[in-house]
Amino acid sequence: MSIPFYFIVSKKIPSSDPQSPEHCLQLPPSIELGAVIVDETGKRFAQPSISYALRAKVCFAARTDDETMPPVESSLPLILRPRTKEFPPTDTIDFPTEFKLQVSKSVRRSLFARNLGTLTVSIQEPRPLIYDASSMGSLTECHVGLELLALDSGDVHQALQAMEISIHSWVRVKTFYSVKSFSQLPSQTLLSSDGKTRLRDDFLKLETRNLPHVSWSYQYHSVESGGDDANNGSTTQPDSGSSSCSGPASPSQAPSGRWTARFTHPIRVQSRVLPTFCSAIVARLYTVIVRLKVSGIRRESFNLEIPLQVVHASSNDASDEEYPFIRPLEEDRTSMDFRRASTTSWFSDESLASSTLFRNFIPLILLRIASISLLTITHKQRCADATLAKTTLYRESTLCSQPWWPPGVHNGV
Structure with missing residues (x-):
């Protein structure tokens, strides 16, 4: 069984810092530069590193008190390449x-x-x-x-x-790259x-x-x-x-x-x-x-x-410039010089296809576009984690043998 959904990624990342300039709130593209450090959980860090992933979490709400089911999670790394526009010449x-x-x-x-x-x-x-x-x-x-x-x-x-x-x-x-928000266009x-x-x-x-x-x-x-x-x-x-002149002129x-x-x-x-x-x-x-x-x-x-x-720039019509270009990481590995951030897979077909296992549970799906992380040389720790999007889809009826199609776009951040 598959559950398709749609989402919108913002062109800007809201900042809680009032000193952040407006032109430094753009959604950055995927990037990984410098030496890569992998922590004990398998997460990758670099200087700097900007990575995106589509993360899904399915929680099952039981209709009876004696039935419980742990949530199921999975993530898929993505390459994100926002469309950009020409700015005025630099002063x-x-x-x-x-x-x-x-x-x-x-x-x-x-x-x-x-x-x-x-x-x-x-x-x-x-x-x-x-x-x-x-x-x-x-x-x-x-x-x-x-x-x-x-x-x-x-x-x-x-x-x-x-x-x-x-x-x-x-x-x-x-x-x-910095461990705190830029107060002006960096130079x-x-x-x-x-x-x-x-x-x-x-x-x-x-x-x-x-x-x-x-x-x-x-x-x-x-x-x-x-x-x-x-x-x-x-x-x-x-x-x-x-x-x-016909004659010499004075200086x-x-x-x-x-x-x-x-x-x-x-x-x-x-x-x-x-x-x-x-x-x-x-x-x-x-x-x-x-x-x-x-x-x-x-x-x-x-x-x-x-x-x-x-x-x-966009090669299609003007409306295409309103949204960044997103694709699964594996399709763009060569041109972006970007390596997969994790090996987690989607939900197994066997676990989701079993009608007897899930017949009394209601799916609650949480969607999140994963974070931007940055590792400093001295501290070697994560110093930025910005959640870009979160969507909740809820269905009140029980699952049947036919796939359930969600209504469409929800809460684009």
């Missing part, structure tokens, strides 16, 4: 030590050559990496800008023609030797890109203000930086400008990664580290780091 001003969107350095043609000027490399936050339910990789791109403010136009032309650029990039995977400023927040830092190496030639253009500054907000013209010809009247170049850099991840999320005690954030090396002149490196979002 990097709020994280002064977290990101570096622009770097400037003085450049020379050789070690003992005179200074050519200041080369500035800037980069913008890319569009998110977007995964649907079946994709195992994703692609986006970021925009890179180069700007050379030359001190003298004499050697600049030859230096720009000889300049070659190579780009090395990584996706930085930052997993924050590296929350980390300390005696603090309660820890960071697991991983890196995904991306393809190296070489640019032997870069298309440069010259942009003039305003003659009156010398500022950057008014451009009188631009050209890609190397000799366009010289003045077209105060000579037009000035800068050499600029723009190009895009692809960010291709050839594996499936977890979405960007922030829950009460675990958060997953991403950045892109770009190391741009300039050769052909005196070799210089520019290291930048920008925020990156990873979104798990």
